[in-house]
Amino acid sequence: MPSDAGTGAPRPSPTELWRLPRIVKLSIERVRYPRPRRHVQAGRVVEVPEGVEVFVETAEELPIRALSPALYIGTTEVVENERVGERQYRFFVLDESTLRDGSPIALGWAGVPGRRVRSSFRYRVTRDRARPKGRQTP
Amino acid sequence: MEIPRERLKLRDDKSVISPPSLDPVYQCATVVVVRGFIANATLDVRVDGTTVVTGFPGGFPVPNGAVVPLPTALVANQTVRARQKFGGATSAWSAPITVRDHTVDYPAGPPRPEINPAPVYECGARTGVANLLVGSEVWITADSVEVGRVTGAAAHQGVNVTPDYGLGQQVLAWSSMCKDPSPASALQISQPSPSPLSTLGFLPVYEGGQQITITNVVNGARITLSRNGIVQFTFPSWGYQHLVGLNPPYSQGEQLSATQQLCLSDPPSQPGTTTVQPCSALPAPQVAPVQAGDTSITLTAFVSDARIKVFVNGVKTGDGGGPIVQLTAPVGDGDTIDVLQIVGTCVGRTVQEVRVLCVAPPVTYDPSALNLFPVGFTEYDGGTVTVTTGRTHRIDGTVYYPAEADGTRTAFNQRLAKLGRVPIAILVHGRHGGTTSHLGYDYFQKQLARIGIIAASVDCNASDQWGGWTDNIRDRADIVIASIAHLKALDAGGDAIFGGRIDFTRVGLMGHSRGGEAVIVVPEIIGLAGVTIRGVISLGPVNAGASSGKPKGYALMVILPASDGDVIDNNGAMFYDAGDPGPFKSQLYVHHANHNYFNREWLNDDTGGGLPIMARFDHERILSTYGCAFFRSVLLAHSTIGFLIGTMWPPGVLTSNVHLSFQQRGAITVDNHEDGNGIGVNSMGQPTTQSGGLTAAEHPFAQGVPGRFNDSFFGNTVGMVAQSKGRSGVFRSAFDTARDLRGLQLWLRAAEVYNGSSVPAGATGFSVGLEDDNGAVVWAASDNVGGLPRPLDRRAYDLGEWYATDKTKTMLKTLRFPAHCFKPVRPRTRFNLRRVRAALLKLDRGDRRALAFDDLQVVKL
Numbered sequence: 001m002p003s004d005a006g007t008g009a010p011r012p013s014p015t016e017l018w019r020l021p022r023i024v025k026l027s028i029e030r031v032r033y034p035r036p037r038r039h040v041q042a043g044r045v046v047e048v049p050e051g052v053e054v055f056v057e058t059a060e061e062l063p064i065r066a067l068s069p070a071l072y073i074g075t076t077e078v079v080e081n082e083r084v085g086e087r088q089y090r091f092f093v094l095d096e097s098t099l100r101d102g103s104p105i106a107l108g109w110a111g112v113p114g115r116r117v118r119s120s121f122r123y124r125v126t127r128d129r130a131r132p133k134g135r136q137t138p
Numbered sequence: 139m140e141i142p143r144e145r146l147k148l149r150d151d152k153s154v155i156s157p158p159s160l161d162p163v164y165q166c167a168t169v170v171v172v173r174g175f176i177a178n179a180t181l182d183v184r185v186d187g188t189t190v191v192t193g194f195p196g197g198f199p200v201p202n203g204a205v206v207p208l209p210t211a212l213v214a215n216q217t218v219r220a221r222q223k224f225g226g227a228t229s230a231w232s233a234p235i236t237v238r239d240h241t242v243d244y245p246a247g248p249p250r251p252e253i254n255p256a257p258v259y260e261c262g263a264r265t266g267v268a269n270l271l272v273g274s275e276v277w278i279t280a281d282s283v284e285v286g287r288v289t290g291a292a293a294h295q296g297v298n299v300t301p302d303y304g305l306g307q308q309v310l311a312w313s314s315m316c317k318d319p320s321p322a323s324a325l326q327i328s329q330p331s332p333s334p335l336s337t338l339g340f341l342p343v344y345e346g347g348q349q350i351t352i353t354n355v356v357n358g359a360r361i362t363l364s365r366n367g368i369v370q371f372t373f374p375s376w377g378y379q380h381l382v383g384l385n386p387p388y389s390q391g392e393q394l395s396a397t398q399q400l401c402l403s404d405p406p407s408q409p410g411t412t413t414v415q416p417c418s419a420l421p422a423p424q425v426a427p428v429q430a431g432d433t434s435i436t437l438t439a440f441v442s443d444a445r446i447k448v449f450v451n452g453v454k455t456g457d458g459g460g461p462i463v464q465l466t467a468p469v470g471d472g473d474t475i476d477v478l479q480i481v482g483t484c485v486g487r488t489v490q491e492v493r494v495l496c497v498a499p500p501v502t503y504d505p506s507a508l509n510l511f512p513v514g515f516t517e518y519d520g521g522t523v524t525v526t527t528g529r530t531h532r533i534d535g536t537v538y539y540p541a542e543a544d545g546t547r548t549a550f551n552q553r554l555a556k557l558g559r560v561p562i563a564i565l566v567h568g569r570h571g572g573t574t575s576h577l578g579y580d581y582f583q584k585q586l587a588r589i590g591i592i593a594a595s596v597d598c599n600a601s602d603q604w605g606g607w608t609d610n611i612r613d614r615a616d617i618v619i620a621s622i623a624h625l626k627a628l629d630a631g632g633d634a635i636f637g638g639r640i641d642f643t644r645v646g647l648m649g650h651s652r653g654g655e656a657v658i659v660v661p662e663i664i665g666l667a668g669v670t671i672r673g674v675i676s677l678g679p680v681n682a683g684a685s686s687g688k689p690k691g692y693a694l695m696v697i698l699p700a701s702d703g704d705v706i707d708n709n710g711a712m713f714y715d716a717g718d719p720g721p722f723k724s725q726l727y728v729h730h731a732n733h734n735y736f737n738r739e740w741l742n743d744d745t746g747g748g749l750p751i752m753a754r755f756d757h758e759r760i761l762s763t764y765g766c767a768f769f770r771s772v773l774l775a776h777s778t779i780g781f782l783i784g785t786m787w788p789p790g791v792l793t794s795n796v797h798l799s800f801q802q803r804g805a806i807t808v809d810n811h812e813d814g815n816g817i818g819v820n821s822m823g824q825p826t827t828q829s830g831g832l833t834a835a836e837h838p839f840a841q842g843v844p845g846r847f848n849d850s851f852f853g854n855t856v857g858m859v860a861q862s863k864g865r866s867g868v869f870r871s872a873f874d875t876a877r878d879l880r881g882l883q884l885w886l887r888a889a890e891v892y893n894g895s896s897v898p899a900g901a902t903g904f905s906v907g908l909e910d911d912n913g914a915v916v917w918a919a920s921d922n923v924g925g926l927p928r929p930l931d932r933r934a935y936d937l938g939e940w941y942a943t944d945k946t947k948t949m950l951k952t953l954r955f956p957a958h959c960f961k962p963v964r965p966r967t968r969f970n971l972r973r974v975r976a977a978l979l980k981l982d983r984g985d986r987r988a989l990a991f992d993d994l995q996v997v998k999l
Binding site: 039040041045068070080082112114 | 659703
């Protein structure tokens with residue numbers, strides 16, 4: 001009887017769940033919405049007439065999984081986001097009060113504050129579309 | 139533990155033999171099925187006090203018992219008993235069973251027959267049919283032509299087929315009870331005969347035996363059995379395993395061989411052979427755990443025709459046949475049970491010895507196996523909905539429902555519909571990407587449908603691409619509500635399948651991952667008139683803060699995969715902790731379960747092979763059995779809640795991995811540590827004390843909260859952590875009044891605390907005490923009620939992952955201490971269970987480990 005031969009099946013590749021890419025492009029602007037944006041905070045819907053948005057372009061797509069990616073501005077976790085294009089995401093700042101100009105920006109996971117992927121970008125609103133020209137943030 | 143028989147002084151009273159047991163019986167039956175008797179005993183049957191059958195030859199009790207014909211058909215409410223006679227002894231009559239009217243138990247008709255095992259093959263000559271009512275009529279059709287029939291069937295009945303099946307025939311099984319027809323079985327198409335046929339095997343055969351078990355049998359094959367080279371007989375088999383008797387009993391060294399054949403034009407299989415082993419090789423039987431108060435023992439491994447003798451504290455208390463041997467008296471906590479098997483004249487040299495535990499739940503039935511109806515399937519499309527964030531999403535999904543026949547868009551089951559509207563369970567998946575996540579619970583949907591619950595799975599796949607966190611959970615909840623609204627419109631709008639069929643006052647929800655949080659949100663925001671959510675299953679949920687975090691107003695079940703590689707914090711523990719127990723809440727903390735394997739479309743192991751994980755099948759078994767038990771309880775009022783409390787276990791489930799917490803409305807809380815009144819006062823407003831070197835304090839059992847004991851707690855509650863320097867550390871919690879605990883139980887959530895660095899070898903435990911108003915004290919050990927749960931060690935895995943943080947958890951489970959478990963240290967101590975004034979916790983292991991406690995309650999079950 002001829003004998004079969006072969007190698008074992010390869011071990012599954014390490015989980016890709018946690019892989020976070022580099023931020024390659026980032027811009028921050030204040031936006032006034034034609035209609036207030038609706039977000040959910042602490043189980044309640046809040047309407048936001050204007051807010052700061054952080055546009056992020058990453059080197060790769062963010063994994064789709066249960067947990068959400070989060071932007072860390074200083075120590076503040078900014079989680080609410082939407083995918084706006086290939087490798088492009090917009091994060092919504094729902095509470096500006098804890099943000100400071102010049103704070104470092106990193107990418108991490110919501111509720112997992114221990115580690116982040118640092119970037120060279122820092123927090124500063126560079127464009128203000130919420131107010132008339134002449135009142136732009138310097 | 140297997141020990142030599144000669145070492146024991148077992149008193150074998152030959153006059154003591156066990157009463158047999160009877161399968162449930164229904165009106166119109168002309169047979170009863172008797173089990174648990176000694177092989178070759180004679181059987182008597184009594185109906186309403188009159189002996190109607192005398193001296194029926196029982197044959198072998200395994201596998202199907204004795205099907206005993208009755209002179210007249212049974213009538214509802216008659217009582218039936220049986221007894222056995224063997225070797226000059228006569229058993230007592232069995233406990234009476236009452237003849238039931240199947241239209242009461244199965245108002246929509248008898249259960250659906252199951253061709254089991256399946257599939258059937260060309261040239262097959264016999265087919266097994268299961269899921270039958272005892273005494274029913276069963277028949278088989280091939281291409282609509284009847285090919286076999288049995289009147290007075292057992293629950294699992296073999297039906298000989300004439301002529302043999304042809305290739306590609308459509309084979310169905312049918313049954314009726316009192317001329318009331320069941321639905322047809324699922325369709326089987328007869329398959330080509332396997333070639334070559336597998337070689338038959340044998341289970342071990344011992345000197346003195348008369349029954350052999352042949353394995354590897356192909357469905358419908360004819361088996362030819364030879365003894366010492368001489369053909370004995372040929373018989374058809376329904377397959378898998380076949381037990382057959384031989385006479386005279388066989389002797390050591392005899393050779394048995396068998397072949398199987400399907401089509402006569404094909405060769406038979408190679409012969410399988412075995413040699414009869416000597417008596418000295420006969421092992422002791424294996425015995426399932428025994429619980430105080432049990433009146434029978436269950437064998438998990440035994441020789442099929444063995445006589446089983448049971449000795450309780452050395453006194454013969456049972457003598458019958460497997461797998462369940464009735465006892466002549468209930469066993470008590472701490473009793474020693476010795477079980478011996480005898481095959482013909484061969485008496486086992488060893489016995490199996492077990493100690494009776496106060497709590498050792500029996501393995502009962504599979505709550506997901508109730509099979510009443512064919513299953514229809516359809517998809518729905520309700521257009522689009524604008525969700526909270528302003529985006530639009532399609533309203534679509536799949537529905538499985540009780541039907542007239544299996545298939546797509548088959549008619550709704552008419553008999554069930556005539557009984558009234560049918561409850562519905564709505565399932566919602568998590569965020570995994572792709573387009574098919576909603577299809578991954580089809581196994582659960584089908585099980586619910588065949589039970590009689592409509593099961594819809596909502597397609598939220600497009601929302602996976604949106605991103606978002608809390609907003610996305612809310613959007614999912616909106617999509618679920620839109621689906622309910624659409625199904626409601628189908629119901630109200632005269633839909634061909636669902637028009638007037640759905641009972642929206644009995645709605646259940648099941649969500650997984652992000653869906654697991656969405657189903658906590660839905661009851662808080664749903665505004666649809668006429669919709670009442672009765673129960674919610676939250677499986678491996680995130681907690682993004684989309685809900686109040688305090689589930690309320692419905693029964694709750696949270697399933698937490700301990701080896702979750704995605705939702706690594708098991709955030710659902712917060713929902714259980716903060717949930718209101720009205721009518722009840724339950725939690726399953728499942729060791730060696732990951733995040734993905736509950737969904738058939740989520741193919742990868744989210745731990746990437748980094749943690750030991752149960753097979754996908756075992757994940758599905760947990761959702762199937764516990765999920766069906768949950769929905770049957772809350773939507774159909776079936777008595778399946780015991781699976782969630784832990785008073786019984788489902789078969790075929792790795793229950794040793796399942797750690798249950800349970801709380802119900804109406805319990806008396808001694809201390810839940812939520813009162814903010816400090817460790818010195820309990821929830822009854824009464825004082826607590828610490829003594830004997832024990833130190834205890836209240837801590838938040840939560841992440842990142844000041845005052846937490848350490849970082850191994852992931853819930854949302856306050857509890858107590860206690861440690862003791864020695865073996866006599868005691869925490870005393872006074873009752874508000876002297877309480878009568880007769881027939882009650884003391885419940886307590888408890889766990890070994892993970893120390894943050896390693897899980898020490900060996901389990902630990904503690905004892906619970908009661909103190910009466912005379913100061914007398916009785917104790918019960920945690921080991922005697924199932925044991926203290928240990929942390930599931932995932933440290934090495936977690937530290938190797940991106941987040942590099944140890945997620946090994948201290949996760950409490952509910953331990954139940956029935957009042958009869960408590961024993962005094964000195965046997966003659968008098969204890970007044972009617973006037974108990976305090977509960978005690980004693981850390982008596984001397985290992986200084988910290989233990990976590992919460993929710994000390996007095997409970998009436």
